[in-house]
Amino acid sequence: MARRPFVAGNWKMNGLTASLAEIDALIAAAGEAGAAVDIAICPPATLVGAAALRAAGSVVAIGGQDCHAKASGAHTGDIAAEALKDAGAAHVIVGHSERRTDHAETDAAVKAKAEAAWRAGLVAIICVGETEAERDAGKTLDVIGRQLAGSIPEGATAANTVVAYEPVWAIGTGRTPNNDEIVEVHSFMRGQLSARFGAAAAAGIRLLYGGSVKPSNADVILKLADVDGALVGGASLKAADFLPIINAAR
Numbered sequence: 001m002a003r004r005p006f007v008a009g010n011w012k013m014n015g016l017t018a019s020l021a022e023i024d025a026l027i028a029a030a031g032e033a034g035a036a037v038d039i040a041i042c043p044p045a046t047l048v049g050a051a052a053l054r055a056a057g058s059v060v061a062i063g064g065q066d067c068h069a070k071a072s073g074a075h076t077g078d079i080a081a082e083a084l085k086d087a088g089a090a091h092v093i094v095g096h097s098e099r100r101t102d103h104a105e106t107d108a109a110v111k112a113k114a115e116a117a118w119r120a121g122l123v124a125i126i127c128v129g130e131t132e133a134e135r136d137a138g139k140t141l142d143v144i145g146r147q148l149a150g151s152i153p154e155g156a157t158a159a160n161t162v163v164a165y166e167p168v169w170a171i172g173t174g175r176t177p178n179n180d181e182i183v184e185v186h187s188f189m190r191g192q193l194s195a196r197f198g199a200a201a202a203a204g205i206r207l208l209y210g211g212s213v214k215p216s217n218a219d220v221i222l223k224l225a226d227v228d229g230a231l232v233g234g235a236s237l238k239a240a241d242f243l244p245i246i247n248a249a250r
């Protein structure tokens with residue numbers, strides 16, 4: 001099955017109101033690329049509503065960076081998937097390694113958040129990735145297999161789920177796995193999804209690579225087998241950096 005490329009920017013805890021100009025610039029420049037590539041920006045929660053208003057009707061979708069498992073209630077500071085949807089989001093990242101580390105999120109918690117995303121009508125971008133110690137110990141595929149099994153709910157489809165492979169040691173470091181290592185993990189993930197959800201569903205679910213993707217390496221990484229796009233951190237903050245990465249996915 002031909003999978004439409006998907007390039008998502010994760011602004012993490014960066015961006016103020018003035019940063020919305022970068023979304024304007026992206027929209028202005030990405031029209032042609034947007035015909036071939038799905039594009040999303042996941043700004044901080046404070047900007048989701050304003051970003052979605054700016055991006056309405058454009059080729060750029062807006063996403064959240066996390067959501068709570070419940071739809072409402074006494075959870076100070078948390079954000080319901082339904083609230084993201086209401087603010088105009090189409091996607092939400094769940095299980096990013098920074099959430100897993102900073103907030104002790106378990107696979108079970110990530111799974112509940114993905115279910116919440118689906119319940120609200122959002123596409124869940126479910127993140128997995130090994131630490132450097134796990135890779136050095138030869139445990140990469142064990143870790144990825146365990147995270148996939150524990151973090152993806154029953155019922156994953158191409159329409160409701162995107163999986164992002166983000167080696168923790170490659171995030172924000174300027175280091176990436178080599179091409180063979182990326183292909184090995186992506187091929188393994190496709191196989192795991194196929195075994196669990198069936199070949200047809202697995203063939204449609206997009207697998208993103210994330211971790212130090214830049215304009216300088218995107219051309220190579222985005223052409224690797226079973227790499228259907230990228231989840232981009234630092235290089236998504238400026239439209240001028242993000243655009244070449246989007247174009248590399250075409």
Ligand SMILES: O=C[C@H](O)COP(=O)(O)O
Binds near residue numbers: 213232
């Ligand atoms: O969600 C994005 C990733 O954590 C990658 O971040 P980075 O591109 O800054 O390495």
